[in-house]
Amino acid sequence: MKPETIANNIRKLRATLPDGVTLIAVSKYHPAEAIEAAYAAGQRDFGESKAQDLRVKQQQLPQDIRWHFIGHLQSNKIKYIAPYIHLIHSIDSLRLLQEVNKHAAKAERVIPCLLQIHIAQEETKFGLTPQECRALLDEGTWHTLHNIQLRGIMCMSSNTDDTSQIEKEFATARALFDEIRSKHFSNAPHFNIISAGMSDDYPLAIAAGSTHIRIGSTIFGEPEI
Numbered sequence: 001m002k003p004e005t006i007a008n009n010i011r012k013l014r015a016t017l018p019d020g021v022t023l024i025a026v027s028k029y030h031p032a033e034a035i036e037a038a039y040a041a042g043q044r045d046f047g048e049s050k051a052q053d054l055r056v057k058q059q060q061l062p063q064d065i066r067w068h069f070i071g072h073l074q075s076n077k078i079k080y081i082a083p084y085i086h087l088i089h090s091i092d093s094l095r096l097l098q099e100v101n102k103h104a105a106k107a108e109r110v111i112p113c114l115l116q117i118h119i120a121q122e123e124t125k126f127g128l129t130p131q132e133c134r135a136l137l138d139e140g141t142w143h144t145l146h147n148i149q150l151r152g153i154m155c156m157s158s159n160t161d162d163t164s165q166i167e168k169e170f171a172t173a174r175a176l177f178d179e180i181r182s183k184h185f186s187n188a189p190h191f192n193i194i195s196a197g198m199s200d201d202y203p204l205a206i207a208a209g210s211t212h213i214r215i216g217s218t219i220f221g222e223p224e225i
Contacts, residue, residue, distance in 0.1 A: 001221040003037035009219045010041040017213075021206055024068050026198075026216030028053065029223030032060050038219060039065065045086070047214050051077035058084055070154075070195075070214055072126050075099045082107045089154040089195050089214075090116045092126050094136050097148060104147035112151045114195055117176060119169040120158040127155065130176045137184050150185070152193030152211070153177050157201050166201050170208035177209070 010025070017023060026047040027035045035046060039062060048054040049071025058067060066086035073090050081088075082103035091097050091113045104111040115136070118127030128136065133153075136142065142150065155173040157166040177194050185191035197205025197213040205213060216223075 001034065003033070003040070006034060006037040006220060007041035010038055010043050013215060013218060016203075018206065020211065022212045024070070024195075024212055024214045025219050026070065026214050027057070027220070028071070028216070030216075030220045032057055034220050035061055035065075047089075047216075051080040054085075055080045068214075073100075078103045079106075082109065082111065085111060087151065087193075088113045090114070090126065092116045092128055094139070094141055097142060097145060101145040101147045110147050110149050112149050112190075114152050114154040114193060115150065117153050117155045117173055119155045119173050121160075121165070121169075122158055130172070133176065133180065137180055149190060151190055152195065153180075154195035156198070157196075157205075163204065166204050167208070170196055170201075170205050170210070174209045 014023060022045055024045045024047045025038050025043050028047065028049045035057065044064065045066045045068060047068040047070040048057065054067060054069065067084060069081055069085055069088045069090065071090060073088065073096060075096060078099050088100060088111060097113065100111055100113060115133055116127040117133055118129055153173060153176065157169045160166065173196060174194065181191050193212055194210045195212040195214065196208070196210040199215050199218040202213040202215060
């Protein structure tokens with residue numbers, strides 16, 4: 001896609017977003033040139049799903065980019081992103097949270113993280129069930145992890161044209177967010193992120209309270225993979 005088209009897509013998309021919603025340009029599968037075009041249009045938040053790809057792009061591209069890790073994170077890849085990652089969206093176990101904490105300590109950082117919640121009617125998607133999320137927080141070990149900061153939740157809706165189902169799933173995520181914020185983070189104003197919504201469903205996610213949307217094809221077109 002031409003740089004001017006990418007820049008145009010960014011501007012049009014931003015014009016539709018309410019105040020307080022962060023646009024994350026999902027740049028996975030797209031080359032550095034496409035990211036540079038979005039950057040030139042003022043975009044600073046980008047999402048990647050493979051640690052090794054992110055490592056290469058982070059070294060090539062402007063250092064004020066805020067990199068978001070949005071894919072399934074393998075423990076042995078955390079070391080590649082710990083020094084600079086802005087936000088990890090995909091924490092799906094206490095063990096993974098402990099590994100992030102370990103590498104964050106080595107990097108002398110506190111890494112912001114989101115708990116990934118499985119709300120979709122699809123087994124292929126990762127994440128904690130709402131009950132697993134409650135159990136993890138109730139168990140309390142996370143309180144001892146001083147080099148991570150839990151900032152909220154992330155979720156993906158089912159891949160369906162049934163908008164009522166998508167609305168129900170996003171409502172479930174919002175209700176869980178409100179519940180765990182009230183129970184565990186009532187004195188933590190930093191627990192304020194709901195990362196939900198992609199190119200096909202982001203208006204529904206925003207209506208349900210999403211603060212961060214993850215948009216790829218609407219900005220960059222379909223990837224050539």
